[in-house]
Amino acid sequence: MIQYEKVTKIFGTGEDTVTAVDNVTLDIDKGKLVTFLGPSGCGKTTLLRMTNRLLNISSGKIIINGKNVMEMDPVKLRQSIGYAIQQIGLFPNKTIYENIATVPRLLKWDEKRTSERADELLDMLRLEPSSFRDRYPVELSGGQQQRVGVARCLAADPEILLMDEPFGAIDPINREVIQNEFLRIQGKLKKTIAFVTHDIHEAIKMGDRIAIFQGGKLVQYDTPEIILTQPRNQYIADFVGADRALKVLGIIRCREVMEKSPPNVVQGSMNTKEVLKMMEEHNWKHAVVLLKSRPIGYVTPKALKYEDTEVREIARPYPVTVEEGSVLRDVMSHMLMYDMRVICVTDEEERFTGLVSLNHIQKHLIDIYAEDMRENV
Amino acid sequence: MDIIGFFQNNYERTLLLTWEHVWIVALSVFLATLIGVPIGIAITRNQKAAAKVINSANVLMTTPSIALFGLMLPILAVFGFGLGKVPAVIALVLYSQLPIIRNTYIAIKNVPPELIDAGKGLGMSSWRRLREIEIPLAIPVIIAGLRTAAVMNIGIAAIAAYIGAGGLGVFIQQGIARVYDEMIIGGAIMVSLLAILVDAGMALLERLVTSKGIKLEKALKS
Ligand SMILES: Nc1ncnc2c1ncn2[C@@H]1O[C@H](COP(=O)(O)OP(=O)(O)O)[C@@H](O)[C@H]1O
Ligand SMILES: [Mg+2]
Numbered sequence: 001m002i003q004y005e006k007v008t009k010i011f012g013t014g015e016d017t018v019t020a021v022d023n024v025t026l027d028i029d030k031g032k033l034v035t036f037l038g039p040s041g042c043g044k045t046t047l048l049r050m051t052n053r054l055l056n057i058s059s060g061k062i063i064i065n066g067k068n069v070m071e072m073d074p075v076k077l078r079q080s081i082g083y084a085i086q087q088i089g090l091f092p093n094k095t096i097y098e099n100i101a102t103v104p105r106l107l108k109w110d111e112k113r114t115s116e117r118a119d120e121l122l123d124m125l126r127l128e129p130s131s132f133r134d135r136y137p138v139e140l141s142g143g144q145q146q147r148v149g150v151a152r153c154l155a156a157d158p159e160i161l162l163m164d165e166p167f168g169a170i171d172p173i174n175r176e177v178i179q180n181e182f183l184r185i186q187g188k189l190k191k192t193i194a195f196v197t198h199d200i201h202e203a204i205k206m207g208d209r210i211a212i213f214q215g216g217k218l219v220q221y222d223t224p225e226i227i228l229t230q231p232r233n234q235y236i237a238d239f240v241g242a243d244r245a246l247k248v249l250g251i252i253r254c255r256e257v258m259e260k261s262p263p264n265v266v267q268g269s270m271n272t273k274e275v276l277k278m279m280e281e282h283n284w285k286h287a288v289v290l291l292k293s294r295p296i297g298y299v300t301p302k303a304l305k306y307e308d309t310e311v312r313e314i315a316r317p318y319p320v321t322v323e324e325g326s327v328l329r330d331v332m333s334h335m336l337m338y339d340m341r342v343i344c345v346t347d348e349e350e351r352f353t354g355l356v357s358l359n360h361i362q363k364h365l366i367d368i369y370a371e372d373m374r375e376n377v
Numbered sequence: 378m379d380i381i382g383f384f385q386n387n388y389e390r391t392l393l394l395t396w397e398h399v400w401i402v403a404l405s406v407f408l409a410t411l412i413g414v415p416i417g418i419a420i421t422r423n424q425k426a427a428a429k430v431i432n433s434a435n436v437l438m439t440t441p442s443i444a445l446f447g448l449m450l451p452i453l454a455v456f457g458f459g460l461g462k463v464p465a466v467i468a469l470v471l472y473s474q475l476p477i478i479r480n481t482y483i484a485i486k487n488v489p490p491e492l493i494d495a496g497k498g499l500g501m502s503s504w505r506r507l508r509e510i511e512i513p514l515a516i517p518v519i520i521a522g523l524r525t526a527a528v529m530n531i532g533i534a535a536i537a538a539y540i541g542a543g544g545l546g547v548f549i550q551q552g553i554a555r556v557y558d559e560m561i562i563g564g565a566i567m568v569s570l571l572a573i574l575v576d577a578g579m580a581l582l583e584r585l586v587t588s589k590g591i592k593l594e595k596a597l598k599s
Contacts, residue, residue, distance in 0.1 A: 054498055079500030089495025093513040093588035102499050136590030138597055152499070162498075 002028040002051065002160065002192060007060035009046050009216075020046040022216035023060070030159075031190040035197055035207035039239070043216040044196040048162050051194060052078045064160065079106050082153035082161035082191070086168040088145050090137035096122075096148050097133040103156040121151040124185060143174035150182065154189075161193045167202070179205060200240055204228070204251055212236055224251050229368050246329075248368065249361075254331055255324040257364040258345045258356040265290060265352070266299075268312030275311045276304040288344060289315035293351040295344040321346050324353060328361055380566070383559040391548075395567055398544035401462060401537070402530045402575075405469030409526060413474050414519060417481025418507070427482060434475035442468065442533045446540050465534065465542030472533055473526035480522025484515030517587045524579035531572045535564070545571070 009021040021043040028034045036044040049055040051062055053074040062069045069077055090099050097118050104114040119129040125147040137145055146167060153161060167175045167182075183206065186193070197203050203210050204224040211221045220232045228244045228251070231237040241247065264284040266275050268291035279287055279301050286298045289311055297315030307314055320334050321344040334343060335358060342357045384391055420427035440448075445468050450459050458464055488511050496506040512519075538546025548564025551557070584592075 052498060054494070075500050075502055077500075078498055083495070083498035085491060085495060085498070087489075087491035087494075089489075089491040091492060091496075091510055092590045092594050093510070094590065102496075102501070106500055106505070136588075136593050138590060138594040 001030045001065060002194065003061075003063040004047070005061040005063065007047065007050065007062060008058050009043070009050060009055065010058045019216050021050070024213075024216075024218045025060075026211055026218060026221050028192055028194060030192050032208040033186060033191075033193040033195055033206055034209050034211055035195045035203040036211050036213065037197060037200065037203040037207075037239075038213035040198060042213040044198075044213060045164055046216075047213075048164055048194055048196050051162055052081050052083060054078075079103055079156070080158055080160075082156075082158040082163075084149050084153040084161070084163045084166040086165035088149040088169060090145055090148055090152070092137050095134050095136055096127075096140070099137065099148060100152050100155050102152060103158075107156055109156075117155060117157075118151070121154055124154075125151050125181065127151075142170045143178060146170055146174075146178060147181075150178075154185075154191075159192060161191050161195075163193060164196045165198070166195070168197070168199075175202075182206070200247070201250075204247060212239065225368070245365070245369070248365070249329040249332060250327050252328045252364065253324065254322055254326045254328065254345055254356055257328065257360045258324070258354040259360060260354040262288075262355050264288060266311060267291075268296060268310065268315065270311050272299075272304045272307040272309055272311050272314065275299065276301060279304070286342075288352065288355070290352055295321060295346065295352045318344055321350070322356070323348060331356055332358075332361065378559060378562070380559055380563055383563045387563070391563070391567065394543065394545050394547055394564075395571065398531070398534055398546075398568070398571060401465055401534050401542060401544055402469065402527060405466045405530055405534075406473060406523060406527045408466070409470045409473030409477055410523060412470065413477030413522075414481050416474075417478040417519075418485055418511075420478070420482055421485045431475075431479055431482065434478050437471050438475040442472070442536050443539070445471070446537065450540070460541040462542050464540055465537035468537065469530045469533060473530060476522040476525040476529070477519075478522075480525075481515065481519050484518035485511050487518075488514050513588055514591065517583055517591065520579060520583040520586065524576060524583070527575050527579060528572050531568060531575060535568050 004024050004026050007021055007024045008019065011018045011020055024043075024047060026034075036047060038044055046055060050057050051064075051069065053069055053072075057070065064077075064081075090096075091102075094102075097115070100118040100121060101114045104117060109117075118133065122129040122132055127144060127147055132140075132144075132148075137148070140148065146169065150166065153163070167178050170178065179202065195206055197206070204227075207224055209221060209223055210227050212219050212227065214235055220227060220236050222230075225248065227236065228240055228248045231240055231244070237244070263282065264279075264287045266278065266287045266289055268289050275287065278284075279299075284301075286300050288295050289297050289299060291312055295318060296312060297317040299311060299315055303314060303316070304311075319338045319340070322331050322334060324345055324347055331343060335341065342355050344352060345354045345356050347353050416430060420430050437445075446464060449464050449468060453459050453464050453467070492510055492514070493506060496510050501509070534542065534544050535546035535549060538544055538550045545564050545567045548560050548567070552560030552562075552564060
């Protein structure tokens with residue numbers, strides 16, 4: 001856990017002073033990723049760099065796991081915290097392995113342990129160890145270098161990571177890929193992370209919470225959903241953008257809005273006549289056909305009318321299904337692309353768990369915005 | 378003119394003087410490195426000192442060698458070293474300072490700041506950063522400075538024969554005095570050969586001590 005207590009940083013002396021960070025108080029809970037968001041020059045990097053004492057604190061306190069950083073040995077402190085930067089900063093004279101081994105070697109790990117750890121990390125970041133270990137940074141693409149930068153900062157398994165626009169130097173497509181991979185890794189490792197970015201999309205996507213800064217001051221510290229739906233002032237509303245209602249679709253997951261275990265579900269082995277009777281009784285417009293818990297398609301009363309067979313024989317396959325963890329933006333995109341009003345939702349093993357429709361999404365959004373809209377009427 | 382005949386008749390003396398020459402230059406470059414590289418590194422930490430040190434080294438280097446020998450003579454004479462190898466080596470050490478200090482300073486200064494930041498942020502001490510990052514990255518340029526110094530010193534050492542330092546300059550000096558053309562040219566050829574060999578040797582050394590990663594980087598940029 002990282003606690004910032006009234007942290008202030010003033011650069012310069014006399015009349016030429018800049019207050020880069022102004023009386024910031026915030027806590028980053030253990031295992032959470034907090035994004036520091038704001039335009040260039042608002043003090044994000046300065047706050048981050050005070051955390052591992054690359055900069056001195058002018059006033060206030062930074063406390064990591066109960067210990068004031070100013071009372072710790074700066075070199076030891078930094079060895080215990082992962083650090084990654086936008087420029088990546090891989091050492092060009094060292095191989096990929098030696099780069100990753102930087103902190104383990106400072107901590108005097110034995111070579112075997114360091115080596116196993118490096119392979120594990122390369123695997124985790126989807127860089128084949130045998131082909132990457134002995135190459136030099138200059139032989140890697142920007143995206144691959146950035147992965148090595150992440151591997152290097154994770155090498156000694158620090159509990160805390162400080163990341164300053166770590167994916168800032170790569171093209172949007174690769175950035176998307178590495179963001180997803182980092183989220184997957186973070187889901188397993190549960191590090192405590194301070195993550196600087198000036199990209200609202202990245203902040204929303206990566207952050208459990210977002211801290212928004214303006215001129216060195218912390219102006220709002222909330223979950224992405226609350227920042228988007230209830231920005232505290234006009235500055236934040238402008239910063240998150242006029243399309244913030246659409247951005248919300250990028251963070252709400254299907255499982256929060258879907259209809260779980262709906263009634264209009266039939267087994268593939270049932271007879272069509274039986275199914276038709278059921279559908280007419282309940283006035284279902286369509287029914288999901290399952291086979292071994294997997295949705296194989298759907299039927300409508302019209303399609304069943306003149307059939308007499310197992311219902312699986314005539315089920316029309318779904319062009320697409322979504323997972324519970326998909327964000328609404330993707331779900332809606334599928335709906336538009338395939339002209340579907342309802343989509344089947346599955347778990348990770350493709351087992352049917354429910355349905356999601358445009359109506360569900362709309363209803364959920366109206367609920368979220370109800371408060372916001374009332375204020376603006 | 379029979380240069381080959383000259384070498385045949387004087388090969389033992391040629392070898393001896395060459396050996397003396399090499400020895401003077403090697404010792405002076407070695408000492409100059411021990412002094413210049415640390416100074417070059419130290420002044421990267423202090424901008425004001427850097428300007429002063431580099432300017433002083435510049436003045437030293439623009440002083441003609443004969444004048445420098447002359448200036449040092451009365452000072453060293455106090456300690457009984459007015460003539461001979463000692464003042465020669467001291468002068469060569471002084472001349473070497475500019476290329477060595479300047480190259481070291483520039484090379485260390487040119488290490489990209491994000492590498493220093495990354496090293497610091499990962500918990501490397503400043504010694505460790507110097508040893509593992511700054512020096513390995515600076516080494517090609519530092520060696521280029523040593524190379525300049527060594528080649529230059531081979532030429533200046535030839536002049537040091539006039540203050541009794543020995544070396545191949547003796548051929549040239551005596552040849553002129555005796556109007557013995559073969560001797561002058563023989564000395565000049567040996568000095569030139571030595572310079573070419575040392576230059577090539579230092580280039581090889583530069584390649585040997587430069588990390589493969591840095592060589593690849595250079596190859597890619599050019
Ligand atoms: N070393 C420094 N000396 C003086 N001013 C600085 C220094 N570092 C940053 N600043 C100033 O502090 C402010 C915040 O900078 P920074 O933390 O880098 O912003 P951000 O990372 O949000 O872009 C800026 O106005 C910047 O000019
Ligand atoms: Mg910054």
